Amino acid sequence: MKSTKIIFGLFILVAIAQLLVPTKMIYDQENTLKKGKAYKFITEPIDPSDPFRGKYIVLNYEISRYKTMDTTWVRSQEIFVYLKDSLGFAKIDTISKEKLNSKKDYLQTNVDWYDSYNKELNINIPFNRFYMEESKAKPAEDLVRNSTNLNELSTTYALVYVDGSNFVLNNVFVDDVAIKDAIDAQNKN
């Protein structure tokens, strides 16, 4: 009986850990959604899938390319991307190899590669996956492509809450309509 109690006690600890990890994940995200500032990142989606987490669209951000004369960037090098709001959309204020003493929101990420011909630094933007219902991921990609083809002024952006270095990708919009609703509307037509 004693050993059963010990085993059960140990199991309770394991179970708590199993519950704590997803709860902590939720807490961190909700906290950022509550406290963070909302930024709009101009983007372009394409759809792949993950064997366990389902279909998602990969978001290629406009700000993932940054003009700089500094050529001393190394692949996978850790960088701090400081953000600013410009005409309603997120832009890069500055990119630093060290953390700056600044109150601006930033993304802690890494270098993809440096394009020495165009003098452009390509950076990995961490929130590049937006999970969607499996039937909607491919239409989402087509929808964005078609709307950009028809109207050059059409914009697709990701709404991201950033609080310090924490971030939550909240939604993706095509011309201010949530991508999910845009697909629903398209299906109804």
Add this chain to the structure above:
Amino acid sequence: MKSKFRQELSKLIEEDIISEEIGNRIDNYYNNNSRNQPNRLLTIFGIFGSLLVGLGIILVLANNWDDFSKIIKTAFAFLPLLIGQFIVGFSILKKKSNTWLEASGVFLFFAVGSSISLISQIYNIPGNLSSFFLTWILLCLPLVYVLKSKTVFFLTIVFSTVYACDLGCNFSGIRATPWMYILIMALLLPSYFKLLKNEKSKNTTALLNWLFPLSLVITFGTFLNSSYQFELLIYIFFFGFLYNIGQLKIFQKLRIAKNGFLILGSLGLLITMLLASSHYFWKGNFDYSFVNTKEIIITILIVLPTLSILYLNKTFSKLAFGNLFQYVSIVMIFVFLSHFIDDRIPFFLTNLGVFILGVSTIKKGVDSTNFTFLNYGLLIITALIAIRFFDTDISFVLRGLLFIIVGVGFFVSNYLMAKKMKSNR
């Protein structure tokens, strides 16, 4: 099966080969034994059922139901987890049978995976597949000890292998050495040792004897980042290490088919030695800029335990061609060093080594009248001859004749062996 056994038993009693009393005792013995054994079929189906349901839940949730609100989706993320935990807790408290523990453990394993994946999905949490696997494995690893579940043990090995390959082979865009894989394996070792000690002859332990080395063989390459030549040499040391683990006392009385370390080590040694037996391999310049501290440390960590096992098994005091497989990886260190003198020396020595391995295996087969060893030895020599044909200028006639000779060798040796077996009887 049982009724057939009973029929045979009553036949033996009828024909006065055994007395009725002995017959009854045998019958009672098998009856008691089978009563004490848990229902194996039920356990297997329970495990498969949980496996399928668990995987099914992951897939259904991966659909990402758009029509549900975030709160409902979050509740769905926790539901399978809570159900799994409840059933496992219930099975422990009510001291349910092994079937319950195994099946509920497997269900909980997948429930943890589905829960983390759904939360990542709801909140679009970034992170590649390997980091997701790692969290999943670490959260379920304690179940191996708490539930003594062998299926969770197997799943942990399989998933940590996938984790190591995903991270080490750059499947998700980031290539890094999967050091955490070593930690996971180290955490599993105490449970494995316990099984080897207490349940050595069981099939589940035999499966682990295969899964452990197989996982190591698959993931070993992800730890190396050197040139082809050095990596192949390190692989030879690694397979030598596996082979020697298979020679440990704890495995010695085991049937060879249940000793994955020995078989994988032997096959691996043979293949890597054959690859290293070409003149081209030794002729190329060894580029030492590819030798990093990591590779040196890994080599030391493989060679030192190999030497200690050889010492423990007293192999050095009975050095002979017969047990060359045990110390061939160590001999290869000296063979490698000999390339500083002339590159033809290691080429010659490696070929001689493979040849002796073949001959010694044939001898072992003949001595113990074992067809498996005999033919394995012959295959080693055939492989050596076949592979040499690619990098030597021997005439077609001679090549053909050599093949005929080896082929006839196969027939003759097997025939002689069969004859020997007959006369022994």
